[in-house]
Structures are given as structure tokens and as C-alpha cells.
Amino acid sequence: MAKIIGGITTSHIPAIGVAIDKGLEDTPYFRDLFAIYPPIRGWLNEEKPDIAVLFYNDHGLEMWLDKKPTFAIGCAPQYENADEGWGIKPIPPLTGETELSWHIVNHLIENDFDPTVCQDIKVDHGATVPMTLLWPNHSYQGIKVIPVAINCERHPMPKPSRSYAFGKAIGDAIRCWEKDAKVVLLGTGGLSHQLDGPRAGILNADFDSYCMDKLVSDPQELCKFSNVDLIEKGGAQMVELAMWLAMRGALGDGIPEERLRNYVAPISNTGVGVQLLIPKG
Amino acid sequence: MTDYKMRPVEGTIHFDGAQSTKGFNFNKMCFSFNNEEARQAFLADPEAYMEKYRLSEEFKQALRDKDLNRLLELGGSIYYMAKLAGIFGWNMQVIGGMQSGRTTEEFQAYLDSQGRGKTTNG
Ligand SMILES: [Fe+2]
Numbered sequence: 268m269a270k271i272i273g274g275i276t277t278s279h280i281p282a283i284g285v286a287i288d289k290g291l292e293d294t295p296y297f298r299d300l301f302a303i304y305p306p307i308r309g310w311l312n313e314e315k316p317d318i319a320v321l322f323y324n325d326h327g328l329e330m331w332l333d334k335k336p337t338f339a340i341g342c343a344p345q346y347e348n349a350d351e352g353w354g355i356k357p358i359p360p361l362t363g364e365t366e367l368s369w370h371i372v373n374h375l376i377e378n379d380f381d382p383t384v385c386q387d388i389k390v391d392h393g394a395t396v397p398m399t400l401l402w403p404n405h406s407y408q409g410i411k412v413i414p415v416a417i418n419c420e421r422h423p424m425p426k427p428s429r430s431y432a433f434g435k436a437i438g439d440a441i442r443c444w445e446k447d448a449k450v451v452l453l454g455t456g457g458l459s460h461q462l463d464g465p466r467a468g469i470l471n472a473d474f475d476s477y478c479m480d481k482l483v484s485d486p487q488e489l490c491k492f493s494n495v496d497l498i499e500k501g502g503a504q505m506v507e508l509a510m511w512l513a514m515r516g517a518l519g520d521g522i523p524e525e526r527l528r529n530y531v532a533p534i535s536n537t538g539v540g541v542q543l544l545i546p547k548g
Numbered sequence: 549m550t551d552y553k554m555r556p557v558e559g560t561i562h563f564d565g566a567q568s569t570k571g572f573n574f575n576k577m578c579f580s581f582n583n584e585e586a587r588q589a590f591l592a593d594p595e596a597y598m599e600k601y602r603l604s605e606e607f608k609q610a611l612r613d614k615d616l617n618r619l620l621e622l623g624g625s626i627y628y629m630a631k632l633a634g635i636f637g638w639n640m641q642v643i644g645g646m647q648s649g650r651t652t653e654e655f656q657a658y659l660d661s662q663g664r665g666k667t668t669n670g
Binding site: 282326328332333349350352354420421423462463464465466467468471476494498503530531533535538 | 552554555557558559560561562563564565568572575576579581582583584587617620625626627628629630631633634635639640641643644647648649650655658659660662663664
């Protein structure tokens with residue numbers, strides 16, 4: 268049977284991708300941010316997951332406003348990246364895992380979630396920055412990836428509680444897949460930031476820290492927030508907490524062990540959080 | 549009836565269906581900037597490029613004025629405006645300053661003032 272061995276949350280802001288491209292990891296601005304990744308990579312090297320289920324949001328590469336799925340799941344053998352217009356170098360394609368993708372889709376629809384099913388999509392920095400952080404120098408060839416996209420671009424967006432429930436259904440699907448495989452979950456995006464308007468630049472380190480605490484111990488508390496609550500507390504792009512909640516939902520009901528945590532603010536305009544959670548039992 | 553109206557948040561325009569409808573052509577134009585040839589075509593002749601995407605005069609003027617808050621009001625989405633900003637070489641701190649009435653340095657200082665500094669454990 269497939270087993271979920273852990274969940275990793277990480278911001279996916281383009282500035283991090285640019286820093287990697289330019290080799291700025293060890294500069295004073297970025298050092299504390301990048302410090303957390305070697306221990307996480309160490310854990311990945313030890314555990315050697317076969318598959319990563321990656322929750323991200325598309326920022327206008329593949330899923331732009333003309334056809335914007337609320338929830339979408341990749342069922343492709345491969346996922347290309349491409350030019351997004353402002354700077355990070357495209358990375359070599361990610362390898363898909365179609366069999367588990369289709370198993371998840373079937374399971375979801377049986378359980379009353381109806382995502383858009385994608386057999387040919389490009390993935391943007393929301394997916395590629397985390398992959399590059401966790402498997403640097405394009406060393407992700409050994410791992411198969413299932414990208415799961417949540418709309419964080421245009422309202423109405425799924426409610427936080429719904430993203431959590433969606434993730435939970437995906438976790439149930441993974442756990443009942445008959446093949447032996449180790450699966451790691453990646454929840455990307457966030458935390459507090461606002462890019463747009465006169466309120467641009469707002470951060471909320473206290474709220475970010477509250478969210479990271481509750482993500483471990485009591486995610487239901489976070490499910491009580493509406494998207495507007497999140498915008499008020501952490502800025503317009505705080506809604507990217509959706510992917511963290513989906514990851515946490517998939518991780519399962521019990522309180523996981525929080526193996527690692529890092530928080531740095533600001534990086535670019537963002538409060539950048541990273542956690543490694545290990546499910547118990 | 550279900551109440552789905554979003555509570556207003558000061559200094560923020562919720563990018564919703566109404567905004568997305570108004571801004572569709574503009575955002576579509578900015579979406580095209582994923583492509584290098586499109587970026588070059590825009591830079592070579594912005595007026596012709598805006599016309600090709602049938603931008604309203606209001607949008608054209610806001611773009612000529614580089615008035616980002618006006619573009620947001622008219623229906624621009626920040627994710628597509630970021631691609632436009634890339635053409636001009638503006639990063640997130642530059643456009644953050646432009647929108648919040650600060651210089652880039654003041655904007656950076658504002659970000660830093662809210663930062664928690666650096667906490668690592670584990
Ligand atoms: Fe994002």
C-alpha cells in the first residue's frame with residue numbers, strides 16, 4: 268500500500284528562484300532562508316520518497332483567466348515549465364505518475380469532489396521553485412510528481428475549509444492505493460504578503476506564526492477563517508494558505524510531529540515559512 | 549439567498565468576477581507577455597500593441613501614466629501586471645512602492661519594519 272511519509276510546506280515566491288539562479292543562497296539577505304533546506308534535503312535523502320504530491324497555484328502560465336479551474340489535478344506523464352515573463356529560468360520537465368493521478372481522480376469523484384483533470388499542462392514557479400529548493404540542480408529526476416492546483420488568483424476561491432477537505436480526500440486516496448510507494452506531500456505558497464494596491468507590503472509575522480502552530484496542532488481552527496479573514500490578517504496573497512491546508516488535510520487526522528520549522532520575513536514582500544511534518548503511526 | 553459578497557478591505561480591490569470581466573482584455577494582453585516576442589513587440593510599439601488587444605482608452609491612459617492603482621481599479625490583476633512590470637524591469641519592491649506611494653527604499657524599510665528577523669529552529 269502507498270504510505271504518506273511526511274509533508275513539507277514552503278513558500279514558492281519567484282525571488283527565491285531568482286536567488287538560486289544567481290547563486291545568492293549564501294548572501295546575508297538569503298542565508299537564513301536557505302539554511303533550512305539542507306536538513307530537509309537530508310530527510311528526503313534518507314526517506315527516499317517515490318512520489319511527491321505537490322499543491323500549488325498557477326499564477327498565469329497555464330491556467331489563466333479564460334479557463335481557470337478551482338481545483339485541478341495533473342494526470343500527465345510529464346510537466347513542462349516555461350517562460351513566465353519576468354525572469355526565472357525554466358527548468359527541465361518534471362516526471363508525472365499517471366497511475367496514482369487517475370486513482371486519485373477516481374477516488375475524488377466517488378467522494379464528491381470534481382476537479383479539472385489535466386493531461387497536458389505546464390507548471391509555473393508555484394511548482395518549480397519548491398522542486399528546485401528540495402531537489403537542487405535538477406536532481407528531481409528520481410521522483411515522480413503529481414501537481415494539484417488550487418485557484419488563488421481570482422475570487423471566488425475555494426474556502427479554506429474546502430481546500431482542507433479536498434486535501435483530506437486526496438490523502439485518503441493515496442492511502443488506499445494498492446501499490447507500494449512512499450509519498451511526500453508538498454504544500455506551497457504563502458505566508459503573509461500583499462502585492463497589489465495601496466496596502467501592498469503588509470506582512471503579519473505573528474499571524475504567520477499562529478498559522479504554522481495551528482497547522483500542526485489544530486488545523487480546524489484555520490478552517491474557520493474565510494478568505495477575507497485571511498486577506499485582512501495577512502494580505503491579499505495570504506489566501507495561498509489554501510495549499511498548506513490541503514497538504515495538512517492529506518497528511519491525516521492525528522497531530523503530526525513537527526520535525527523542522529523556519530520563518531524569515533521579509534523575503535521579497537513575503538513572510539516565508541517552511542515546515543517539515545511527519546505523521547504519527 | 550447565499551451571501552457571497554466579500555467584506556471590503558481598505559487599500560485592496562478584491563479581484564473578483566466583476567473586476568475580471570472589466571479587465572479581461574488588459575489581462576489577456578499581459579498574459580501574452582509570457583512570450584519573449586510579445587514583450588519585444590510591446591516595447592517596439594506600445595500603442596499598436598494595446599490596440600491589438602482592444603484596450604479601452606482608460607486602460608491605455610493608465611498604462612501610459614504607469615498608474616498601477618488605476619490599472620487595478622479598472623480590472624487589472626496583479627499577477628498579470630507583474631508580467632508587465634517585468635518588461636519595465638520593475639521588481640516587487642518597485643511596484644510595491646509605486647502602489648503604496650513610497651520610494652523603493654521606503655517600501656523596503658516598511659517591509660523590514662514588520663519583519664520578525666530570522667528565526668530558525670530544528
Ligand atoms: Fe504564489
